[in-house]
Amino acid sequence: MITIVLLGAGNVAKHLYEAFLPLNLVKVIQCYNRKGIPIHENQEEVFVTDNLQNLKKADLYILAISDDAIVEVSDQLPFQNRLVVHTSGSVPMKFMNDKNIRGVFYPLQTFSATKEVDFTSIPFCIESEEENELMLLKNVASQLSKKVYEISSDQRNILHVAAVFVNNFTNYLFSLGNDICKENDVPFEILHPLIQETANKITEMNPDNAQTGPGIRNDIQTINRHLKLLNNDSQKQLYTALTEAIQIKYGKKL
Amino acid sequence: MITIVLLGAGNVAKHLYEAFLPLNLVKVIQCYNRKGIPIHENQEEVFVTDNLQNLKKADLYILAISDDAIVEVSDQLPFQNRLVVHTSGSVPMKFMNDKNIRGVFYPLQTFSATKEVDFTSIPFCIESEEENELMLLKNVASQLSKKVYEISSDQRNILHVAAVFVNNFTNYLFSLGNDICKENDVPFEILHPLIQETANKITEMNPDNAQTGPGIRNDIQTINRHLKLLNNDSQKQLYTALTEAIQIKYGKKL
Numbered sequence: 001m002i003t004i005v006l007l008g009a010g011n012v013a014k015h016l017y018e019a020f021l022p023l024n025l026v027k028v029i030q031c032y033n034r035k036g037i038p039i040h041e042n043q044e045e046v047f048v049t050d051n052l053q054n055l056k057k058a059d060l061y062i063l064a065i066s067d068d069a070i071v072e073v074s075d076q077l078p079f080q081n082r083l084v085v086h087t088s089g090s091v092p093m094k095f096m097n098d099k100n101i102r103g104v105f106y107p108l109q110t111f112s113a114t115k116e117v118d119f120t121s122i123p124f125c126i127e128s129e130e131e132n133e134l135m136l137l138k139n140v141a142s143q144l145s146k147k148v149y150e151i152s153s154d155q156r157n158i159l160h161v162a163a164v165f166v167n168n169f170t171n172y173l174f175s176l177g178n179d180i181c182k183e184n185d186v187p188f189e190i191l192h193p194l195i196q197e198t199a200n201k202i203t204e205m206n207p208d209n210a211q212t213g214p215g216i217r218n219d220i221q222t223i224n225r226h227l228k229l230l231n232n233d234s235q236k237q238l239y240t241a242l243t244e245a246i247q248i249k250y251g252k253k254l
Numbered sequence: 255m256i257t258i259v260l261l262g263a264g265n266v267a268k269h270l271y272e273a274f275l276p277l278n279l280v281k282v283i284q285c286y287n288r289k290g291i292p293i294h295e296n297q298e299e300v301f302v303t304d305n306l307q308n309l310k311k312a313d314l315y316i317l318a319i320s321d322d323a324i325v326e327v328s329d330q331l332p333f334q335n336r337l338v339v340h341t342s343g344s345v346p347m348k349f350m351n352d353k354n355i356r357g358v359f360y361p362l363q364t365f366s367a368t369k370e371v372d373f374t375s376i377p378f379c380i381e382s383e384e385e386n387e388l389m390l391l392k393n394v395a396s397q398l399s400k401k402v403y404e405i406s407s408d409q410r411n412i413l414h415v416a417a418v419f420v421n422n423f424t425n426y427l428f429s430l431g432n433d434i435c436k437e438n439d440v441p442f443e444i445l446h447p448l449i450q451e452t453a454n455k456i457t458e459m460n461p462d463n464a465q466t467g468p469g470i471r472n473d474i475q476t477i478n479r480h481l482k483l484l485n486n487d488s489q490k491q492l493y494t495a496l497t498e499a500i501q502i503k504y505g506k507k508l
């Protein structure tokens with residue numbers, strides 16, 4: 001059995017704890033957080049410590065804590081030569097203290113407190129400086145998810161930038177769609193199925209082949225009509241910038 | 255029974271024809287397209303005409319043809335006082351010839367030739383200048399879909415702009431995510447579940463509440479690191495423009 005000490009009391013720590021619970025070959029033997037509070041309804045207080053000095057011996061220490069705290073906490077750990085991983089998409093593995101064997105155990109998904117998580121389809125990006133430890137991480141991740149990828153810190157950085165485009169920026173476009181509808185008394189929910197389908201399409205075809213709209217068609221009339229309909233400068237600027245970018249990217253095909 | 259003549263041989267005409275086939279209360283009695291070719295594998299040639307003069311009498315004529323052709327074909331129809339609708343998101347109803355009773359029957363979804371369509375969850379935006387005809391359109395749409403909305407031409411215009419943001423521009427962001435991954439030998443499929451979840455979230459929460467990322471956190475360090483990683487000017491400019499737009503929109507909350 002692989003034993004784990006789980007550090008943190010946020011979204012990721014809570015969801016990971018729940019996901020580990022039913023497993024037989026992997027067991028969380030202790031939790032740590034600054035306030036020493038249980039992170040699960042059935043967790044007894046003795047199971048949780050607020051003192052790094054009291055951490056038990058385990059095969060794996062998972063720092064599911066804020067990006068800014070990872071280096072500091074990795075420095076404060078009162079042991080060495082053990083496997084210590086963080087769960088961040090953006091902190092390089094080697095930023096952690098090298099007194100321990102370092103690794104990364106990054107679930108590439110957005111978690112929120114309220115929403116249940118099905119880990120089986122969440123990609124795990126794992127990394128470690130030692131081959132044996134990499135195997136152990138792969139083993140643990142495979143028990144949670146069907147999708148486990150060995151990803152270097154550099155590649156993880158790239159994934160993080162790409163995720164900003166496909167998650168943060170995309171959500172921002174949804175928020176503008178919502179604003180435009182609200183300002184004109186049209187229910188935004190009418191667009192929900194289109195949004196779902198837009199996301200589903202990329203699992204079946206290359207987004208370059210799925211690109212449609214007045215931009216790629218160079219439909220100047222529609223573009224101008226749309227710009228007139230928008231009554232917010234920021235929306236207008238973004239409409240123009242994105243349309244131009246689409247035309248630059250696909251221009252040769254026009 | 256409501257009888258329909260369906261004009262056009264493109265994506266929308268084909269998918270609509272298939273969707274009408276199993277219905278009992280609604281029946282397509284004839285198809286028209288310029289080449290006079292069947293639009294379904296089991297369709298006999300006599301069922302299809304290439305001559306507008308030969309159109310049969312029906313309760314409803316659906317012009318599922320290119321936006322640019324709608325006005326012209328509505329002019330050429332050799333009858334009057336019948337219900338004629340188009341399926342476009344952007345052509346105003348009143349652009350069609352007023353010798354007939356005009357309407358709109360717009361399925362708000364993106365269709366492609368290869369992908370099967372489940373109409374039951376596709377929103378239909380219907381409009382007509384006459385109350386009785388609006389009821390007839392509502393009746394027909396309700397047999398295909400659970401989501402039928404009365405939407406004016408002005409509102410449809412707004413939906414179309416909003417759709418450019420949530421569909422065309424969003425897909426463009428996916429294409430950039432794909433490029434960034436490809437340029438760095440990272441499989442884009444790792445981001446598919448994140449993309450699905452981003453789209454699913456808006457059905458459950460307001461996109462303003464779902465907004466995350468370095469932009470809204472004003473995480474200058476990460477923003478600068480990301481800009482350095484991007485080696486394409488168009489990507490950099492868009493990253494900056496979208497980050498600034500997010501900061502302007504949510505700035506007061508920071």
Ligand SMILES: NC(=O)c1ccc[n+]([C@@H]2O[C@H](COP(=O)([O-])OP(=O)(O)OC[C@H]3O[C@@H](n4cnc5c(N)ncnc54)[C@H](OP(=O)(O)O)[C@@H]3O)[C@@H](O)[C@H]2O)c1
Binds near residue numbers: 012087090107
């Ligand atoms: N949320 C996501 O969608 C997501 C997805 C993938 C990866 N991640 C990564 O997973 C990690 C945790 O994210 P999260 O969303 O769970 O964050 P979160 O909900 O904000 O929770 C952060 C946790 O870190 C703890 N913490 C902060 N500073 C600390 C310190 N100096 N010492 C000890 N503990 C400290 C906090 O402790 P207190 O409770 O005492 O404040 C809290 O329990 C981050 O690296 C994040 O990048 C997040």
Ligand SMILES: NC(=O)c1ccc[n+]([C@@H]2O[C@H](COP(=O)([O-])OP(=O)(O)OC[C@H]3O[C@@H](n4cnc5c(N)ncnc54)[C@H](OP(=O)(O)O)[C@@H]3O)[C@@H](O)[C@H]2O)c1
Binds near residue numbers: 360
């Ligand atoms: N595709 C979508 O995702 C979607 C979604 C919702 C609404 N719509 C709207 O639905 C309508 C049809 O779109 P579509 O995607 O089906 O287009 P499409 O696949 O490009 O097919 C267009 C059809 O229009 C016909 N056509 C063009 N000019 C014509 C003319 N002058 N006279 C007669 N027929 C003519 C074409 O005839 P030929 O076969 O002879 O060339 C073709 O059959 C458009 O108004 C579009 O805006 C499309």
